[in-house]
Amino acid sequence: MDDLALTAELHLDCVRGGGCCHGHRIQVTPWEIACLARAKGMPVIAFRDRHTTDGATFLLADGALDHRGLIGCGLFRDGVGCTVHAARPLACRMYPLGRRLIDGRAIYHHPGAQHGCYGICPDIETRPPRVVGEWLAEQGIHRGEIAHDAYGRLANGLLRQAVALIPDHQGRVDLVVEMRRRATLAPGVRAALFSSFWYNLVTAPPIDQVVDEPETFVYAHAERLLSAVADGMAGKESSAAPLLATIGMQLALVVGTRPEDVLTAIVILAA
Ligand code: SF4
Ligand code: SF4
Numbered sequence: 524m525d526d527l528a529l530t531a532e533l534h535l536d537c538v539r540g541g542g543c544c545h546g547h548r549i550q551v552t553p554w555e556i557a558c559l560a561r562a563k564g565m566p567v568i569a570f571r572d573r574h575t576t577d578g579a580t581f582l583l584a585d586g587a588l589d590h591r592g593l594i595g596c597g598l599f600r601d602g603v604g605c606t607v608h609a610a611r612p613l614a615c616r617m618y619p620l621g622r623r624l625i626d627g628r629a630i631y632h633h634p635g636a637q638h639g640c641y642g643i644c645p646d647i648e649t650r651p652p653r654v655v656g657e658w659l660a661e662q663g664i665h666r667g668e669i670a671h672d673a674y675g676r677l678a679n680g681l682l683r684q685a686v687a688l689i690p691d692h693q694g695r696v697d698l699v700v701e702m703r704r705r706a707t708l709a710p711g712v713r714a715a716l717f718s719s720f721w722y723n724l725v726t727a728p729p730i731d732q733v734v735d736e737p738e739t740f741v742y743a744h745a746e747r748l749l750s751a752v753a754d755g756m757a758g759k760e761s762s763a764a765p766l767l768a769t770i771g772m773q774l775a776l777v778v779g780t781r782p783e784d785v786l787t788a789i790v791i792l793a794a
Contacts, residue, residue, distance in 0.1 A: 527620065527631045529656030534638065535619075536650040536658075539604055542643030543618045546593030549582040550777045551575060553726055553744060554670040555612045557734045559598070562610035567727040574598065578714020579726035580777050582612070591643075613667030620655070622668070623779065624675065629668065631655060666737045673741035675778045681748070681771030682785070686792040688764040698761060699793045702768040706786045710776055713769055724751060725770050 527533070551559070556579060560570035574597050576583040586595025598607050605611055613622075619639030620631050633639070640647045689698045705713055714722060730743045748770060757763035768789065775785050 525633055527633070527655050529631070529654075529659070531655045532652040533655060533658075534640065534647045534650060535653040535655070536647065537640075538644050538646040538650065540644035540646065541589065541595070541599060541601075541604060542640065543615070544599040544605060545584075545586075545589040545595045545643075546591070547596075547618075548584070549596060549612055549614050550580060550779065551582055551612050552670055552674050552774075552777045553579075553728060554674070554734070554737050554740050555667070556727060557731045557740070558610045559607050559612070561731065561734060562607040563598075567729075567731055568723060571727050575726075577709070577711040578717075578722075578773060580710045580714070580773060613664055613671055616662040616664050616667060617659075620659075621779075622671075624672065631659065670737035670741055671778045673738055674774050675780070677741060677745050678771045678774035678778065678780065679788075680745075681767045681774070682788055683792060685764045685766075685768035685771060686789065688760050688767065689793065690760055694761060698764055699789070701765050702789050702793075703786055705765060705769050706772055706782055706789060710773060713772060716769055717766075720756065721751075721766065721770070724748060725773060 556571055556575060557567050559574065560567040563570055563574075565573070571579050574583050575581060583597045584594045585597045586599045587601060588594055596605075598605060600606055605615070617631075619633065621634035622629055622631050624630070685702065686699075689695050705716070714726075717725060724747060728744045728747050730740060730747065733739045733743055751757065752763055752767065757766045772782075772785050776782070
């Protein structure tokens with residue numbers, strides 16, 4: 524995984540071969556689910572149930588197979604391409620690059636050992652190379668980055684609050700063990716621990732009226748989650764702690780945090 528200078532030059536001009544719309548798992552934040560639902564003209568919950576999987580953390584790949592036999596994203600159509608192009612998720616906009624935050628600063632990199640397009644859309648090498656920073660500026664990633672970073676902060680805050688809620692008595696060890704167990708679960712299995720009330724609130728909050736403002740959307744989402752806890756919807760403190768931790772784990776996952784890093788954070792916070 525090599526970090527890229529914004530001045531680096533790479534083959535990045537997409538030849539629209541659709542290679543990256545097949546055989547990949549695309550993570551989606553709740554904000555992206557709301558954007559995609561609007562693009563498809565569907566209610567958010569209906570879109571979530573039809574087009575996402577693994578507890579609404581990934582887009583569902585149920586499209587046609589490509590010439591390599593790889594399954595396509597359900598939002599891809601042969602001859603059309605991406606049917607939600609203007610609303611496509613950050614991961615799609617950035618392909619073949621990845622992104623992570625270091626000290627609050629975005630670093631861009633190749634997620635794999637080599638340029639992800641070369642093996643699947645080799646024609647890209649016939650296009651002139653592009654300056655990374657200029658190409659990124661054309662991909663419309665700014666709003667997606669705002670939402671991702673805000674969800675990253677929210678996930679971190681929820682994990683901290685979860686640990687702070689753990690009562691300081693005999694049951695503490697059991698609760699920490701339970702939270703660590705949940706961190707190792709597959710996202711779909713973990714999401715199945717939510718009641719339908721919490722599943723809807725975590726993945727499809729009823730705030731689509733602010734979907735054009737990603738930071739406002741995530742703040743409103745955080746407020747809805749914390750209000751529900753304050754209203755007693757999470758039950759007693761011993762129930763609220765693993766619930767908040769589970770929400771934090773799901774949100775951390777969709778912004779690219781590795782499960783082992785969530786585990787480490789819980790161990791450090793609970794020490
Ligand atoms: S693999 Fe690369 S060139 Fe092919 S469609 Fe995706 S971004 Fe474009
Ligand atoms: S959302 Fe669009 S760009 Fe992204 S994988 Fe699906 S079809 Fe491709």
